[in-house]
Amino acid sequence: MTVWGGLVRTARPQQWTKNILVLVAPAAAGVLLQPERLAAALTAGAAFCLASSGVYFINDVRDVRADRLHPQKCRRPVAAGVVPVPTALAAGVILLLCALGVSAAVSSALVLVLLTYEVVQVTYCLGLKDQPVLELVSVASGFLLRAVAGGVAVAVPLSPWFLVTAGFGSLFMAAGKRYAEAQLVGRTGLAVRPVLRHYTLTYLRFVWTLAAGVLVTTYSLWAFSVHDLSDREQSTWNVVSIIPFVTAVLRYAVNVDSGEAGEPEQIALHDRVLLLLGVLWAAALGASVYG
Template sequence: MSETTDERAEEVTTPAPKNGPLRVARGVLKTARPRQWVKNVLVFAAPFFVFSKSTDRVGLLISALIAFVAFSLVASSVYLINDAIDVEADKVHPTKRNRPIAAGIVPVKLAYAAAVVFFAAGLGISFFASPQLAIVLGVYEAVQLAYCLGLKHQPVVDLAIVGSGFLMRSIAGGVAGGIAMSNWFLLVTAFGSLFMVAGKRYAEIMLFERTGAKIRSSLKKYSASYLRFVWATSAAILIMSYCLWAFELRATSDNSVWAVVSMVPFVVAVLRYAVDVDGGNAGEPEEIALRDRVLQVLGASWVITLFLSFYF
């Protein structure tokens, strides 16, 4: 028998690797995208602003931690459902075909079952903090499911839904601790989220125009000029809202001059980030933050000035 024949026989008889329980479990965990849980630190935003004035700081911190865990589990349930719905499209995608569900490691039915478990666990944990937190998580799940089932293909609506995810994270931290959130806080969070989402979409459009890379279907209905308009408008409202909040805080408190000082690193940081957006390099906000040292310094300066304005 020839060498070629032997190789073919070996190729035919070699069994395909089996999906053992451990491999499947790892696939489910990977599909849950624990790396994305970093986004849920936004639940600590509202507690940060009232922590120094709270009479029950331990309780406030515990409530925020519960909100973080609950939101992480619920968000993971959405990732599992999204990948299960998109499995056929992912199979023919150059990179997404390696996702556990598309690669056949995690069965679709198991992905749906795991999503139910993640959602039920997150919802159950949320009641340890507040029933209102459970309501926020339920609304988040419903909106995200609508996104996965078709709204992600609707221009403008998809931007609003993705941006609302960040807003609801901030609201979740507030309701978990029974915090009354100001209108300025909600405006800054909402338009800051829209600014980053529009910047990410703009980067994808720019990548498509430069390289012809495949993009999501909803982006085909956008133009680069329109997305520039959205993130520029969002940046303007974001800066204006933050500055008005800082001036209001200065007028109502004796030791909040640092709130006004914080406007400097905040505005410069937004404009610095806009440089990356304008260059089409804002595909992932976390990557920009980790790569841009100047932006890191500005962010640290902003956090320090905010800390001084609330705690000194």
């Protein structure tokens, strides 16, 4: 592997699928088909792609010694010595700064949201990842800030129900991932991450059950108010969207409970039923807003 190949691999472009969350608020507000606002939302998504890749570089530099002792993470380009530590650190800083520059092309408010994301995620890499509960909130905030950034980029008001739904949906996925990792440790004894020593399966199960309950409740309340955000007449499709949404949450919970909920985007792409439910949910919500 060349240094350039190592840089690309360290940037983890496969993780950029998370940034589709930036489009959720503009889509729900019914403005995604407006060229200027679509361009702003896509620019915000690009900024988050740069920022998230920059964070991965910082993370791999911070963990280089531990990764070299790990049976799987030792293959990471920085740990394997393919990408020198100074090069990786420089690439991370450049990407973080470029992300802020790209977001500045949209608005100062988006810069603030992105800067908050970068500060929280870099702090996570530098030590917050070892603090129980705080690390869960940190991981969840990454998903939430993406959703907030979409609304900020296109200058649409964010419903309180939307914010609570996005927040607890993020916590549900973060806690589910930790639950799966804790089960993996129990089965194999493989040290996945140090913070898991502070959690029990019962506690993590409590967290994602609580998050799922709030998520379903607040989404249902939000779905009844979608038409208010798009200045359209009341539609039954926003209520219909609750059905595939709740079913998808239950389906995702099957993956969580079986210990298979690793990266959320991998579960969504490999579980065809979950993917179909996502399409049905998007179609119902789209019919409500754009129909």
